[in-house]
Amino acid sequence: MAERRTIRTDYLARVEGEGALTVVFEDGHVEDVELRIFEPPRFFEAFLRGRGFAEAPDITARICGICPVAYQTSAVNALESLCGVEVPEPIRILRRLLYCGEWIESHALHVYMLHAPDFLGYDGAIELARDAPDAVTRGLALKRTGNDVMTLIGGREIHPVNVRVGGFYRAPTRRELRTLVEPLERAREAALQTVRWVSEFDFPDRDVECELVALVHPDDYPLERGRIASTLGLDIAAAEYDEQFVEEHVARSNALHSHRRGGGTYLCGPLARFALNESRLSPVAREAAREAGLDGPCRNPFRSIVVRSVELVYACDEALRLVDAYEEPETAAVPVTPAAGTGYGVSEAPRGLLYHRYRLDGDGTIAHAKIVPPTSQNQVAIEEDLRALVEAHAALPDEELRALCEQSIRNYDPCISCATHFLSLQVLR
């Protein structure tokens, strides 16, 4: 008689949101792996319709409390490109600096509070804090520095309000930015300690084989700009995204599943950014990566925590460079006249590529909006990874398998509040 074993985890702890994972075994082999996501109707896309184009950065910033800057940046990139505006260099520098702040706060949260406990055998950050208060305090301080950068430039840390189409409502003075130097220097040191700390963890052997997709820009490691590139030679502008990637509705999930047109699975996020951009890291970050054993592309999702830590070093180092390079602009924003048509924008959210598309009427009213967050893009790759992982470890008892699955999902830092605008987890044998 066929034995059917189901592992279900109804509540997925330590990911940003709520979701559920179900693994079904049939006669010892994996019958099905489902990462289910509960998405209220695409509230924000609908909410944007009929609004003025200038409202898009403020509205989309509210999609996620962890990565509001990513939403604002992809939105202004899309709208500015449609309206034929290129922001002056000091504005671009400020936007990149703001984005560094978001990477610091998001990566520090994930590395220390959500992911490190998995590797060290703790249920969570509370248990870790009892035994390693110094490490957890370091993580909180790093995160705080990221928040401080966001507050200074963005006006407010949770949902920054200072970004507008064409620039900022107010540009900070050089002197104001200089106040970030000391905290950022301390943060860079803490980030270097972070890399050393996580590089000592034990990493299960595992490689993902799918295509890796990230932005690439000749001048720097990608945050606020770049073309969409991949390990299979893709090289396209944001405007060509829809020709290459499709979103599909899958019955069990409220989120749309993305794949390459033609069916291929792809992954975006830290592993993809690092694989395509290692040479564009700053010397300090590159050196930290090498010391941590990262030399060349890394396809082991368990080691994403090391890549994220290297990106923490980079974000601190880059923020210091930007503070130094900043010259106060003559005006905080350039005028933008709305144009009828469709605009496309991308940027690298902490979790990966974030795509926005807006269609505007001639008076600047948004007729249609499409937002594809990184977690939706990664969902198929996460499921494929879990299926292979579960097959390889089918002999493990349920509890251990469940823990391994949870850890694996956290490898991708899924922001299910973005993908679904919500998440909870399940496993069944």
Added chain:
Amino acid sequence: MRTVLVGVGNELRGDDAVGLRLVELLRPSVPRGVGIFTCDQEPSRLIESFDGADAAVVVDALEPAGAPGAVRRLDASDAALESRSLRSSTHAFGVADTIELARALGRLPRRTVVFGVEGADFTAGFGLSVPVREALGAAAAAILHELEEMTCTSRR
């Protein structure tokens, strides 16, 4: 001696915003010297709001449990709260977890009291449900009473 009032919630998730609304309502009337903070459920911001405080009142929404608008007072000073009833949905760490993290790090105020208002509707959107709106007055009065007591005690 310092007392803080912290409202926790997400203004875009219906009743999840109740902690934020209550703090705004109370802002003009809290006892002098009480520090006022609001945050979404994000661990470091909540813990930082505790820094330097001997007493804290945290206001948050509670998961639906059949009595929308019910106000509960939970004392976290000496023992961990039951984390299930407090909202921990949109972010990794709920208020109960964050309070335990603060305790583990030695950063929890000596007296910490959580006021929870049971929500009815946490779907995406602005605005509180009717039962939660109707509970605002009673919740505000209870919180104010607690703050007055804390600030009196701490002056002694």
